[in-house]
Amino acid sequence: MEHDNGMKLRRNLEAQEALISKICRIAGAPGLSISVLHRGDEVYSHHVGHASVKDGKLLDGDTVYFIGSMTKAMVPALVGILVQDGTLDWKAPVAHILPELAHAFDGRGSEITLIDLMSHRIGMARADALWLQCAGNILLSKSEALDAWISQPTVRAFRADFLYSNFAFDTVGRIIEKSTGKTLGANLQEEIFGPLGMTRTSLNDEFSKDPNAAKAYFPLKDGTPVEVPVPTISDKTIMAASGGVRSCTNDLSRFYKNLMHAANDQFNHQRTSTPGSPFKQLSTIWGPHNQLPVHSMRETSYALAWARTQLPSPLGSFNYNKHLVPAMPVIGRGLPSRLVVYHGGSMQGFTSAVYLLPETETAVFALQNSSALCDACDWVPQMLVQTILSGSPHSDIDFVQLATVSVARGAKLADEVEEKLQRSREKGTNPRPLKEYVGRFWHRSKSFRIDVAVESDETLRMCFQGMPSETYCLRHLHHDVFVWNEPHDVNAKRGRFQTRPVESYGIRFGSTSQGGVIDRLYWLYDETHAEPGMFRREGGVQLAGDVDMPN
Structure with missing residues (x-):
């Protein structure tokens, strides 16, 4: 009482x-x-x-x-x-x-x-990953945000x-x-x-x-x-x-x-x-x-x-x-x-x-x-x-x-993500030459972009919206799939939530035809999506060096 x-x-x-x-x-x-x-x-x-x-x-x-x-x-x-x-x-x-x-x-x-x-x-899908990543950053402007949202698929009645x-x-x-x-x-x-x-x-x-x-x-x-x-x-x-x-x-x-x-x-x-x-x-x-x-x-x-x-x-x-x-x-x-x-x-x-x-x-x-x-x-x-x-x-x-x-x-969430990704790995596959993945890839709303480049240390990196603090290393998982998850303490220092689902850490590059030139990438940035979102490569085909990472 x-x-x-x-x-x-x-x-x-x-x-x-x-x-x-x-x-x-x-x-x-x-x-x-x-x-x-x-x-x-x-x-x-x-x-x-x-x-x-x-x-x-x-x-x-x-x-x-x-x-x-x-x-x-x-x-x-x-x-x-x-x-x-x-x-x-x-x-x-x-x-x-x-x-x-x-x-x-x-x-x-x-x-x-x-x-x-x-x-x-x-x-409509939440799509929070398109605006919210590292602490202190807002990834969409007022002029971009509404277009980004109304381009989302319907995922609930x-x-x-x-x-x-x-x-x-x-x-x-x-x-x-x-x-x-x-x-x-x-x-x-x-x-x-x-x-x-x-x-x-x-x-x-x-x-x-x-x-x-x-x-x-x-x-x-x-x-x-x-x-x-x-x-x-x-x-x-x-x-x-x-x-x-x-x-x-x-x-x-x-x-x-x-x-x-x-x-x-x-x-x-x-x-x-x-x-x-x-x-x-x-x-x-x-x-x-x-x-x-x-x-x-x-x-x-x-x-x-x-x-x-x-x-x-x-x-x-x-x-x-x-x-x-x-x-x-x-x-x-x-x-x-x-x-x-x-x-x-x-x-x-x-x-x-x-x-x-x-x-x-x-x-x-x-x-x-x-x-x-x-x-x-x-x-x-x-x-x-x-x-x-x-x-x-x-x-x-x-x-x-x-x-x-x-x-x-x-304290184990980041470790669990890594373990699940490693369990999903198909052994015995190799990536293409890294320069083939380089390019600028646009969300269908034209409000959000992902830049992919090969750095001087021969690592593949991606960057959200051209923001230096939103740059991530892409590590090969299998075939044309790369992952970008980071350890707990790295996430903490960047001010990133540890509760992101494992599915969101995969980036799959694709092409119009089997084994063809890379002209798109797929990212499941919202776990309610039935399929990963597609980001089309600007200009179709890009050459390595066409995209520079921000310093």
């Missing part, structure tokens, strides 16, 4: 601090900030570790982090305001605002609405299946900007951040240079943190609406407190606005619009940038621990059923998670400045949610053991 006594709740949460620190140490997380609201008031906040390992700078409630995909929930909140004032419409096709969509998505582009986009029910999409939210950001004539950041500041007094929340890239901004880290295999470039997403780039907001726990307390209060008011009184609150249309925003791919007899739906899950149930659908353990723990087992509304976020060097229990205006949220060996930023909030629901600091869920198991797997 949940206990409402604030002092007892605080003591129960404080009793978990040794476990919180232990989970962070196990994960290789240099810094984590966590806050808990109950009955709309902050009852607990705690900061573990450092904003900057090098400087020994401690964290506090004003430390700025990237919040990743927790940004997404702010976008439908803004759209709700624009729907309320008549600027936008939830159910109207958005192709009249972005005509580029009209004939896209296998002819369904003219039907797509804001609700479709924000509930991840478009069915329209309005029937859930498939998470960063490009869908990026498209909503474009719609907002085109409809209002203002940047997404300016709209959020004017309509939400300003009215709520969120003075340390922004889409401005300059915020990352704030003296009290957290640095970004990846851990080596032994857990040692390595600093990597902070993300450069802002309202001047793509994906601002998907994950570009920087914020702090003090500001997010204001956001979630006001959001839950307005949601209860609007659901209980069947209205679309709340006196004194910027939030509008919350019955639409928090209503179920899609089904999460989670096996449960209870509700596991998706609203607009929020998961809705009826406890008892596993949680953590948006953080990467689910890839590292055999099964996620069931939160709330044996306790009265409750609705939890939640989301998570991840950008290179940062993770985030938020869990809301709207009926009691309870929020548990955490920010972390590391893409750690496991996601401490999700284990810790889940542990505190269980503590709040049970009214006890003692739990039958061993979160330290979960962290230990997930770290052991997280």
Whole structure:
């Protein structure tokens, strides 16, 4: 049974601090900030570790982090305001605002609405690998990104299946900007951040240079943190609406407190606005619009940038621990059923998670400045949610053991990729002379290119989008297939996620005829694709030396 006594709740949460620190140490997380609201008031906040390992700078409630995909929930909140004032419409096709969509998505582009986009029910492949690789890099410009997305194949049924999409939210950001004539950041500041007094929340890239901004880290295999470039997403780039907001726990307390209060008011009184609150249309925003791919007899739906899950149930659908353990723990087992509304976020060097229990205006949220060996930023909030629901600091869920198991797997992911690739090798084959693979290869959208060249040390290398930091060694696997995976510590130092599927590390060169001149390459850059994407060689046939690698 949940206990409402604030002092007892605080003591129960404080009793978990040794476990919180232990989970962070196990994960290789240099810094984590966590806050808990109950009955709309902050009852607990705690900061573990450092904003900057090098400087020994401690964290506090004003430390700025990237919040990743927790940004997404702010976008439908803004759209709700624009729907309320008549600027936008939830159910109207958005192709009249972005005509580029009209004939896209296998002819369904003219039907797509804001609700479709924000509930991840478009069915188009995610294609994140075309924009997201090494820390600090954005591989597509604003002028290229939409073409890259609408050229993707349909891989799920329209309005029937859930498939998470960063490009869908990026498209909503474009719609907002085109409809209002203002940047997404300016709209959020004017309509939400300003009215709520969120003075340390922004889409401005300059915020990352704030003296009290957290640095970004990846851990080596032994857990040692390595600093990597902070993300450069802002309202001047793509994906601002998907994950570009920087914020702090003090500001997010204001956001979630006001959001839950307005949601209860609007659901209980069947209205679309709340006196004194910027939030509008919350019955639409928090209503179920899609089904999460989670096996449960209870509700596991998706609203607009929020998961809705009826406890008892596993949680953590948006953080990467689910890839590292055999099964996620069931939160709330044996306790009265409750609705939890939640989301998570991840950008290179940062993770985030938020869990809301709207009926009691309870929020548990955490920010972390590391893409750690496991996601401490999700284990810790889940542990505190269980503590709040049970009214006890003692739990039958061993979160330290979960962290230990997930770290052991997280540290082996790169090794597993290499082992699987080697098992797939066909012995006794040789590549062509390396110069035959040289060329510039274009994605069908003409927005993304791969340059292949032979270096002076007689190694074959490829480069994404002409960016020096996106250059990779191609090692022969068999026939005309090469691989480009790297060891864990190399990935960490480059700020690359370790969770990429093994299939994405193969590059197969091909030709129009069997054994003919190489004129294309194939790359399965999205694991939901039925077939690898084809990249055509510029000019058909190139000579070695026609393509130079960037220095």
